Amino acid sequence: MEQHGRPDPTSSAEGRRLRLLALEAFAREGRAPTLAELARSTAAPPGQVRELLGDLADAHLLVLDGAGDSIRMAHPFAASPMGFVVTPLGEGDDRRWWGGCAWDSFGISAALGLDVRVDTTCPHCSASLSVPAGPATPPPEHLVVRFPRPAPEWWDDVVATCSAIRMFCSRDHADRWTAAHAPGRGRVVSAVTVWDLARDWYADRLDPDFRRPTREHQQALLDERGLDGDFWRLPPGPRREDDA
Secondary structure (H helix, E strand, O other): OOOOOOOOOOHHHHHHHHHHHHHHHHHHHHHOOOHHHHHHHHOOOOOHHHHHHHHHHOOOOOEEOOOOOEEEEOOOOEEEOOOEEEEOOOEEEEEEEEEEOHHHHHHHHHHOOEEEEEEEEOOOOEEEEEEEEEEOOOOOOOOOEEOOOOOHHHOOOOHHHHOOOOEEEOOOHHHHHHHOOOOOOOEEEHHHHHHHHHHHOOOOOOOOOOOOOOOHHHHHHHOOOOOOHHHHHHOOOOOOOHOO
């Protein structure tokens, strides 16, 4: 759920490489690389790596911890539990990932081109949900996802936002939970719509030539799925160097 309030560090080869190294470590091992590991991989001083991580975080391409020296999230991956566990469905693949939210969990499948099982619980009834999904396999139609706050507020506290983008057994359960805990707030969307959005939003994350998408491109992805209006309106961002 990147947004665009800062210059684009993926316009440089160093920024693209560091971002890719982080995503590849998550994809391969289910964990974030350490600052020391990134310094060794890039043959760069730790201070330089830390500064570039900060640039990637400022551009909303990574999320760092409070000290700024370790990766908390690299969408769609998370470095610690956030309510979703994503497991490959293929035999012999014992990798596991933490999904930052329902949207990111589908995004892991999209980024890896992999059929997965997403495990979580319904916030209303605490029922266990074990959801198969893949690049060509949508989740069951009765499931829904609740977004807690409008798009302009997502990055006010992105970890809190992601933690609250939860999957529910049904629209009824999402509506009842909202009435009890956050009346009049948020939006409830079909899980199939969120899965479809994740396919286009995250499919290129492991592309070595990935560039931060423009705000206009990502807004179009939302609009095409009927996620329009003020709630879904991304904040404006800077022009990329190649937009001129």
